[in-house]
Amino acid sequence: MVVSEATENPDEPDHSTGSGLVAEKARRLARVEELRGRGDEPYPYRFDRSHTIGDVRRTWGELEAGTETDNEVTVAGRVMLKRDTGKLVFATIQDRSGQVQLFISKAVTGDEHFVDVKELDLGDWVGVSGTVMTTRKGELSIKATTVRLLSKAVRPLPDKWHGLTDTDTRFRQRYADLIVNEQARRHFEIRHAVVASFRRTLHGEGFIEVETPVLHAEAGGAHARPFTTHHNALAMDLYLRIALELHLKRLIVGGMERVFEIGRIFRNEGISTRHNPEFTMMELYQAFADWNDVMDITERLITRAATDALGTTNITIRGEQFDLAEPWPRLSMCGAVSDKIGTTVHPSQPLDEVRTIADHHGAKYEPSWGSGRVIESLFEELCEADIIRPTFVTGHPVEISPLARVDRDDPFVTERFELFVDSRELANGYSELNDPIEQRARFEDEQAAKDAGDAERGTVDEDYLRALEYGMPPTGGLGVGIDRVVMLLSGVDSIKEVILFPTLRPEQEIH
RNA sequence: CCGCCUCUAGCUCAAUGGCAGAGCAGUGGACUCUUAAUCCAUUGGUUCUGGGUUCGAAUCCCAGGGGGCGGACCA
Known part of the structure; x- marks a missing residue:
């Protein structure tokens, strides 16, 4: 863990002036402490939902614009986007079945609870209870009565629009890739x-x-170099x-x-x-x-x-x-090579003959190989690329x-x-x-x-x-x-x- | 193991030898129908690492590291 050099007093880091990853994590961790300090658990043990987001979309997907229902649902998901217009906050949450918008009005949640909504960060997991509605523009939404923090994210998500494209990071941090890349x-x-x-x-x-x-004592069934490992109690090497x-x-x-x-x-x-x-x-x-x-x-x-x-x-x-x-x-290996070069090849032919053909067509072979294996090399060199x-x-x-x-x-x-x-x-x-x-x-x-x-x-x-x-x-x-x-x-x-x-x-x- | 390409803020990208920048995220402020919300202000850098050339290097050179592509290898 790196301690910010800008932090002069380590007991009381200054989150208001810092920035970058270290400061961002410090700010979010401070929020965790703040919640604990007042008796709210930022990492609760469990949560009951009534619907997945996919269920909500399937059931209410055809609702006309500007509709308010009294159908109550409880869903859970990760906060992916947040649009704050003051006393009304729109958030987009995501579970594995899809995304849905939260419509969070100060008048509905009450002033105290609304302050906590404002404090939510992108990446946080939330459990939400509310009623199903559509906005004037027709966006299916959940009009939230309560938004409960299910897990505080202390590390920021990748870019909300461009996502994560760096292949190295995508494969190393597959968790981040899965969060932001639908593909x-x-x-x-x-x-x-x-x-x-x-x-x-x-x-x-x-x-x-x-x-x-x-774990095999002999690595058989294919031509390939095996990984080796060791079993201590048996005092023997084994192959994967x-x-x-x-x-x-x-x-x-x-x-x-x-x-x-x-x-x-x-x-x-x-x-x-x-x-x-x-x-x-x-x-x-x-x-x-x-x-x-x-x-x-x-x-x-x-x-x-x-x-x-x-x-x-x-x-x-x-x-x-x-x-x-x-x-x-279906394409026979010898037939494909023969057609390609205009002369018949077959493993019954003497090695010298097959080698001459391979030399002529740029196929490589080892001294220990027989006619059959040289023909395979010819196939790989001449025919494989054509098969779509x-x-x-x-x-x-x-x-x-x-x-x-x-x-x-x-x-x-x-x-x-x-x-x-x-x-x-x-x-x-x-x-x-x-x-x-x-x-x-x-x-x-x-x-x-x-x-x-x-x-x-x-x-x-x-x-x-x-x-x-x-x-x-x-x-x-x-x-x-x-x-x-x-x-x-x-x-x-x-x-x-x-x-x-x-x-x-x-x-x-x-x- | 070899060749080519690449590495800049948390993320996505600029800066082609002359003051390291933008958007997003973050922070402060405004806003009760937004859709990547918007508007104002603002923090943030070991330019992968080490060495060299130069008055001056993110930029050029050398070495190393990570990754990608191609080759080798893979019946």
Whole structure:
């Protein structure tokens, strides 16, 4: 806490001449003391309201201008604006359902109570009782008989007109962002609607919601660098999970048939407009289904989420309108690359041949990569940027898909798809590999690549193999990046806009 | 980790090498139908930090810090 240098006598700071944040806080804190001194609690324990502001608007929104009713209501909200015309004060208060004007007349409240109204600051929480009315100009208002302070704000709100625009401050002080920026509140309403919609759809189709460990002894199920942590009592290092996959499939082995989890996963990688170190994934696994079933459920989940969150399946991507309800095109990875460059590429081709093509088209690769992984690099380099509308990219090479089942018609690719929208990967799914012998071979390939220096590759998960040995039914699986779905439906370009508290460096000093 | 951009009052922004300013918020005053209320008066600055160039630096240079965008990384 900084003590103002201008304060010569610390026992009695001079609020009349000071200014700036320190003086403003001192002035408001002095008001807190003044209220306590006379026996009024500036932070009461509870308050009963009869209506939300949204209720008031719904019930009386059509009232004609210049109407006085004797309908009594009690609402609560934060003071956002105050217009003082002397013996009449207008204030705009806000709760999560909206804003409404208070009409506070000295003649109604009485002189003593009116003095306290005058002392209210922007940002204070109040509980208000009064009657519903409209002004001569037609503004729906509550004609207050009492205005009770529910919580004194000692820090001023951001600018009442321009709000808070500094991105750094908006993300660090999300609380302030949410108070003043309706758009920010909207993004998190959409987020809630998406998650609720996913749950509703999945429950409706017989899926069971489960929770699996966040702390893993082995970080498997994806290619990513994990965060490490330590458990003291067990005296061992643990990883934060990078995927949900392997535990959920153990449950399919256990006979749960349809399971899903919505959970946080952690990847120790770069931060960008599309990546946050912790993000939310929904994964589901459905026994007796294959990748085609999973593509269908992906369309249902996201289309219904759009309807539930936005009331429409029409969305705008890069200024262009798309209807999510129309079937989503399917594009094979090898086919897309082949079409783009005019020659056929396929993971069955010798590595030299594929490398030559990559060199020719500026796609990068590492010495340890096989043909399949180089083709993926070609796809990322040449095709990804062109995908705007929702598109299933299918047929990923076996080399880059260690948990997916080989295509029933082509032994070099898998029955796998990734959903791309606006050049971003939103979902990933496949027919799950359930042959324990083949899975072991795939894990051993991963381990070999890891041993050769590729840090993101996987390891042999013996317990998972043991589970498969009990027999996993044919299964289709899906992972959906919730944050990215919310980005799509919110129409924002940065993942930080849809994460309440995105990862940032800590502030050095808090003012 | 690299490149570019950015950082000025609580908030939103000016000042392009020559006295650090405005609006909002705050403070004092007027006002019983305002709508970002209005009107009069007024307080408030480590110009992100440190160093340098210069008679003189918010401004130019160097280093550092925060943030943004792009790249790298991210199957």
